[in-house]
Amino acid sequence: MSSVKQLAEQVGFYSSYTGTFSDQVVAKEQAQRALLAAMGYRLDEGSLVKSINDLGQSQWRDMLPAVHIAKLEQRQHFIKISLPKTDADLLTWQIITELDVKIAGDFNVTDLQLIDEIQFDDEQYCHYQLPLPALEPGYHQLTISYGGNTAKCPLIFAPKTGYSHQQASKNKIWGYTAQLYSLRSDTNWGIGDFTDLNTLIERSAEQGASAIGINPLHPLYQNNPAHRSPYSPSSRCFLNPLYIDVTAIVNFAQCKKAQTLVNSIAFQDKITQVKQSELVDYPAVAELKYDIIALLFEDFCHNSTTLYSIEAEEFAQFKQQQGQDLLNFATFDALYEHFRAIDEHAYGWTHWPKAYQQPDSDEVIAFQQTHAQRIEYFCFVQWLAHRQLHAVKQTAQANHMPIGLYLDLAVGCDGSGVEVWSDQALYVAGASIGAPPDGMNPLGQGWGLTPLNPVELQKQGYQPLVKALRCSMQYAGALRIDHILGLMRQYWIAPGMQADEGVYITFPLADILRVIALESRRNNCLVIGEDLGNVPDGFSQTMQDAGLLSFKVLFFERWQSGLFKRPEEFPVQSMVTGSTHDTATLTGWWQGRDLQWRQTLNLYPNEEAGVEDRNARSGDRQMLIAALDDLKVIDMANAPQQQPAIMNTELSVAVQKYLATAPSHLQLIPLEDAIENQEQVNIPGTIDQHPNWLQKLPVTLEDFWQTNSVRQIAQAMNKARPR
Numbered sequence: 018m019s020s021v022k023q024l025a026e027q028v029g030f031y032s033s034y035t036g037t038f039s040d041q042v043v044a045k046e047q048a049q050r051a052l053l054a055a056m057g058y059r060l061d062e063g064s065l066v067k068s069i070n071d072l073g074q075s076q077w078r079d080m081l082p083a084v085h086i087a088k089l090e091q092r093q094h095f096i097k098i099s100l101p102k103t104d105a106d107l108l109t110w111q112i113i114t115e116l117d118v119k120i121a122g123d124f125n126v127t128d129l130q131l132i133d134e135i136q137f138d139d140e141q142y143c144h145y146q147l148p149l150p151a152l153e154p155g156y157h158q159l160t161i162s163y164g165g166n167t168a169k170c171p172l173i174f175a176p177k178t179g180y181s182h183q184q185a186s187k188n189k190i191w192g193y194t195a196q197l198y199s200l201r202s203d204t205n206w207g208i209g210d211f212t213d214l215n216t217l218i219e220r221s222a223e224q225g226a227s228a229i230g231i232n233p234l235h236p237l238y239q240n241n242p243a244h245r246s247p248y249s250p251s252s253r254c255f256l257n258p259l260y261i262d263v264t265a266i267v268n269f270a271q272c273k274k275a276q277t278l279v280n281s282i283a284f285q286d287k288i289t290q291v292k293q294s295e296l297v298d299y300p301a302v303a304e305l306k307y308d309i310i311a312l313l314f315e316d317f318c319h320n321s322t323t324l325y326s327i328e329a330e331e332f333a334q335f336k337q338q339q340g341q342d343l344l345n346f347a348t349f350d351a352l353y354e355h356f357r358a359i360d361e362h363a364y365g366w367t368h369w370p371k372a373y374q375q376p377d378s379d380e381v382i383a384f385q386q387t388h389a390q391r392i393e394y395f396c397f398v399q400w401l402a403h404r405q406l407h408a409v410k411q412t413a414q415a416n417h418m419p420i421g422l423y424l425d426l427a428v429g430c431d432g433s434g435v436e437v438w439s440d441q442a443l444y445v446a447g448a449s450i451g452a453p454p455d456g457m458n459p460l461g462q463g464w465g466l467t468p469l470n471p472v473e474l475q476k477q478g479y480q481p482l483v484k485a486l487r488c489s490m491q492y493a494g495a496l497r498i499d500h501i502l503g504l505m506r507q508y509w510i511a512p513g514m515q516a517d518e519g520v521y522i523t524f525p526l527a528d529i530l531r532v533i534a535l536e537s538r539r540n541n542c543l544v545i546g547e548d549l550g551n552v553p554d555g556f557s558q559t560m561q562d563a564g565l566l567s568f569k570v571l572f573f574e575r576w577q578s579g580l581f582k583r584p585e586e587f588p589v590q591s592m593v594t595g596s597t598h599d600t601a602t603l604t605g606w607w608q609g610r611d612l613q614w615r616q617t618l619n620l621y622p623n624e625e626a627g628v629e630d631r632n633a634r635s636g637d638r639q640m641l642i643a644a645l646d647d648l649k650v651i652d653m654a655n656a657p658q659q660q661p662a663i664m665n666t667e668l669s670v671a672v673q674k675y676l677a678t679a680p681s682h683l684q685l686i687p688l689e690d691a692i693e694n695q696e697q698v699n700i701p702g703t704i705d706q707h708p709n710w711l712q713k714l715p716v717t718l719e720d721f722w723q724t725n726s727v728r729q730i731a732q733a734m735n736k737a738r739p740r
């Protein structure tokens with residue numbers, strides 16, 4: 018085995034994997050080499066050998082592991098420590114708990130249980146079991162001292178399972194999913210906003226719904242609103258300010274400058290234009306909103322000690338709670354704006370002068386001082402977003418929704434964004450997270466998301482993950498984790514290589530699931546793992562054991578013969594839906610709209626593949642009708658036309674009735690399916706070729722509830738899944 022392959026194996030890269038088509042895919046050494054280089058390893062032979070030796074010996078030379086997870090359900094707790102064999106007898110330890118309580122003690126090393134020992138370069142090392150006191154769930158710090166040496170590690174006491182579906186609701190429940198940006202209303206400014214979300218919550222609750230799922234609310238780039246994919250965020254720890262309802266900001270009605278501008282004919286004309294457009298005009302919407310928010314910020318600062326003293330104190334507390342992370346975020350946005358004013362193509366920190374590519378450089382600190390007011394503005398914008406989302410959460414609680422908001426956590430961050438800039442040691446620059454070839458994407462997928470280094474993640478005690486979870490969970494009754502398989506292994510594509518040349522790397526799944534369980538319980542937040550795609554044997558059981566709900570999509574739940582699985586086959590511990598943002602809508606599937614798009618965008622490898630898909634769809638439609646008829650959820654006299662395929666409400670309602678019979682605890686209905694819209698939200702593998710993340714719903718929120726299919730579906734849901 019070459020040194021590159023040996024080091025890759027030690028770091029955690031797979032040497033091969035089983036593909037979707039049961040083929041064995043061997044990792045290319047070229048890809049392993051490029052990824053190791055991206056992780057910071059030097060690749061000359063001498064350095065490779067040294068890295069291999071250092072990694073192999075670190076478990077002995079390091080007194081403590083990078084992080085230790087204590088299993089809360091165990092009666093006795095131990096941590097494995099490594100000590101050099103010396104004449105010293107006494108080992109002292111100290112734990113500082115999450116609440117800043119200090120606990121200390123000591124042991125005679127001869128009294129500790131010896132596990133193993135080894136010798137390196139005439140030095141002998143021993144592994145011992147060090148007993149730990151039972152602590153409350155949370156994040157603590159352990160320090161040990163022995164023979165003049167001291168070591169520290171994060172100590173996390175975590176449960177096996179998180180907040181459960183039984184705790185959320187005793188009954189099977191249902192709700193809707195929405196793309197927030199797509200909502201039309203009489204009041205918004207050309208994009209769905211937090212007030213629209215509030216309305217959606219209220220009206221859905223009146224219908225009997227228990228949850229509203231929405232796309233990720235992570236921030237993108239305030240100065241580059243054309244960057245629109247919610248799954249390619251700048252950070253996962255803050256919110257997208259484009260969703261702020263400007264008219265709901267605390268000082269909107271009192272600010273004369275804002276009122277004058279908003280009520281001007283030119284401004285009202287612009288609002289009308291963005292409201293009437295079929296697609297969301299992100300740059301135009303951003304200009305309208307941020308022009309007014311800038312005036313409101315100026316007014317807020319001017320009157321912070323008089324008119325808005327209570328809100329000013331709230332803002333100050335928000336900044337204190339968010340601390341350095343918020344300062345980094347706001348500084349990044351100010352720098353992004355500054356350098357794009359100089360060069361409009363300076364998309365992100367990698368395009369900035371080198372002196373500004375480190376968040377703690379002298380130049381960045383000087384910039385913070387000279388641009389303090391602009392940085393304060395970006396903090397203010399985040400506060401507004403958090404304030405409005407908190408109000409939505411309160412609305413869900415006031416309406417007694419068992420779940421309320423069902424938020425979405427993206428799998429990673431865009432490499433040009435604030436999260437990567439703020440902690441470059443944590444990320445593997447140049448590499449991309451993706452997915453191997455499968456039936457829908459035969460060339461594989463590169464998502465353009467910069468991966469976390471699992472070794473560094475452990476060194477940081479999983480805190481980057483904790484922060485991302487908390488940002489969403491504080492507002493949500495449920496959280497969907499996109500591509501949950503990435504918590505066990507991630508498919509990395511090396512710089513300059515193709516998506517089908519990726520390599521899997523191992524992640525510490527058991528630890529991460531414990532951290533998720535801890536945060537889930539603390540926030541009373543149910544967790545759903547999006548487990549679609551090439552899922553290895555045993556992974557679904559691991560998810561279930563951790564208390565996570567699996568993710569079931571109608572068109573993927575089929576036997577090898579193509580027959581649809583009966584809903585009774587779905588596990589109780591699951592969420593079921595008819596479609597997702599990455600698949601055809603129910604209407605689009607029935608009418609073959611997704612196949613038309615594939616043909617138009619040349620996504621087929623050849624003409625024969627397209628013909629095969631279209632022929633197969635004809636049989637698929639027949640099998641779906643047969644499945645619905647088998648459960649007697651469709652009136653066959655009103656079944657939809659199949660040749661040519663034309664959707665009708667009978668089928669729309671029947672599919673939801675079919676899924677409602679599943680034991681799955683939660684059923685979610687995309688708004689696109691509820692109104693029988695044929696256009697899908699996003700076509701994976703495309704960017705501008707298809708209007709991804711741009712399409713508005715064809716009806717307003719005010720009219721949505723009167724739509725015949727919506728009313729019939731709600732009636733059926735309340736019969737099958739009463740709250």
